[in-house]
Amino acid sequence: MDVIALSDPTDAQIEEWHSVAAAAWAWDRPGEPVPDLEHTRxxxxxxxxxxxxxxxAAVDDGGRMHGTAYLRLPHDAGRAAEIDVQVLPARRRRGIGTxxxxxxxxxxxxAxxxxxxxxxxxxxxxxxxLERHxxxxxxxxxxMLLRMDELDPVxxxxxxxxxxxxxxxxRWTGPVSEELAGELAxxxxxMADITVGGSSRWDPRRVRETAEAVEARGDRLYTVAALHGPTAAPRIAGFTEVVVSATDPERAAQYDTAVVPEHRGRRLGIWLKAAMLEWLRTERPDVREIETDNVDDNSPMLAVNAELGFRHQRDHLDYQADVADLPTLVR
Ligand SMILES: CC(C)(COP(=O)(O)OP(=O)(O)OC[C@H]1O[C@@H](n2cnc3c(N)ncnc32)[C@H](O)[C@@H]1OP(=O)(O)O)[C@@H](O)C(=O)NCCC(=O)NCCS
Known part of the structure; x- marks a missing residue:
């Protein structure tokens, strides 16, 4: 088994990568819709x-892919990288992942x-x-998952x-306006207290770039925000974001929702999310369900979601390692 770098993957390599990802997905999440090729691309x-x-990619003598590794390497080495290793179900426990x-x-x-x-x-x-390594x-x-057809419009x-x-x-679609970018940041x-990976570094530029990256993928970002203060210089007290994918619009993804600490406890969270659902119901009838994830001890947000009709689906775990502790290559 050889490991080859895919610096500029060809269409055929992307397709093969996708078939590894789809096989791993179907094995680990039976019954869940598998993301499509365009999503992988x-x-x-x-x-x-x-x-x-x-x-x-880990390839055999015939060049067939048995496993893949994706690394998101930040330009700033002080920030965390992100890894995703996938091995075909039939080829597991043979050291390919390691x-x-x-x-x-x-x-x-x-780096x-x-x-x-x-x-x-x-x-x-x-x-x-991961725990082994x-x-x-x-x-x-x-x-949690919400089915749009179970919503009660009244x-x-x-x-x-x-x-x-x-x-x-x-409310707006795509990147926030220049005027509100600082407020949104x-x-x-x-949200910095509940996310891993340096969310405290949000600034107006990063806020806009993140939204531009969503749009560059062809996906659509919907944002609803609660304003307070004078019309000439409004402040954002809270916001919620949903992304509708271009390739799989049936299942939209809840992105960030946050209420600024001094505005918490006034039902702003449920108001914002209800407004988002009402907007999507009319604007995007192609969206059939919305998926969201919340830290399992964030009881206020879990309660808001349960009140809106979201139901528990599964649990995701975030893991972190010091690079110094990771396995080294046996040459
Ligand atoms: C996680 C994954 C990449 C592991 O790939 P793999 O090629 O089977 O891993 P390895 O053979 O190198 O396993 C190394 C060690 O991890 C542990 N391990 C891996 N799979 C395990 C399992 N099913 N049960 C218990 N321990 C396991 C063992 O300690 C194993 O060593 P051992 O086989 O000598 O006991 C593979 O199961 C996979 O593709 N999963 C779906 C994708 C995914 O969730 N990726 C996220 C990881 S970033």
Missing amino acids: ARLLIPPPASRNVMW RLLAVAADRLRA RCGTVVAQVLAGTPAVPF GFRRVLSLRV RLARLVADAPPGYRLI MAKRA
Whole structure:
């Protein structure tokens, strides 16, 4: 088994990569819709902001892929990299995953990147694999799903009409306006306590670049925010974001939701989310369900989601390792 770098993957390599990912997905998440080829292509070819993608494949003598490794390498080596290793179900427990991880670790060391994170599904082989290789669990996320056809429009309208005094709603698609970018960055920093990977560094530029990256993939970002203060210089008290994928619009993804600490406890969270659901119901009838994940001890947000009709699906775990602890290549 050889490990080859895929610096500029061909169409055929992307297709083969996708078939490994689809087989791993179907094995670990039976019954879940498998992401399509275009999703894989966009993920491999369009790096997230301030990062580059580095990819490898484990191939046999005939050149057939048995496993893949994806590394999101941040330009700033002080920030955490992100890794995703996938091995065909029929080729597991033969050291392929370890080999791919060791190759990626070599690259991380060369880039002087000190920390790496991985997100995996609870109850799958990824958990003992990562724990065997020096990763520790830093976060548990509860994934919940809302079916749009189960929404009660009358109840939703009532929740939206029940505006907390002193606040008004604003909504937009794509990147935030220049005028509100600073405010949105500030509100996003309010989430720093619950996310791994440096969310406290949100600034107006990063806020806009992140939204531009979503749009560059062909996906659509919807944002609803609660404003307060004077019309000429409004402040953002809270916001919620949903992304509708171009390739799989049926299942939208809840992105960030945050209420700035001094505005918490006034039902702004449920008001914002209800307004988002009402907007999507009319604007995007192609969206059939919305998936969200929340830190499992974030009880206010879990309660808001349960009240809106979200149901528990599965748990995701965030793992982190010091690169120094990762396996090294046996040459
Ligand atoms: C996680 C994954 C990449 C492991 O690939 P792999 O090639 O089977 O891993 P290895 O053979 O190198 O396993 C190394 C060690 O990890 C541990 N391990 C891996 N799978 C395990 C399992 N199912 N149960 C218990 N321990 C396991 C063992 O300690 C194993 O050593 P051993 O076989 O000598 O006991 C593979 O199961 C996979 O593709 N999962 C789906 C994708 C995924 O969730 N990736 C996220 C990881 S970043």
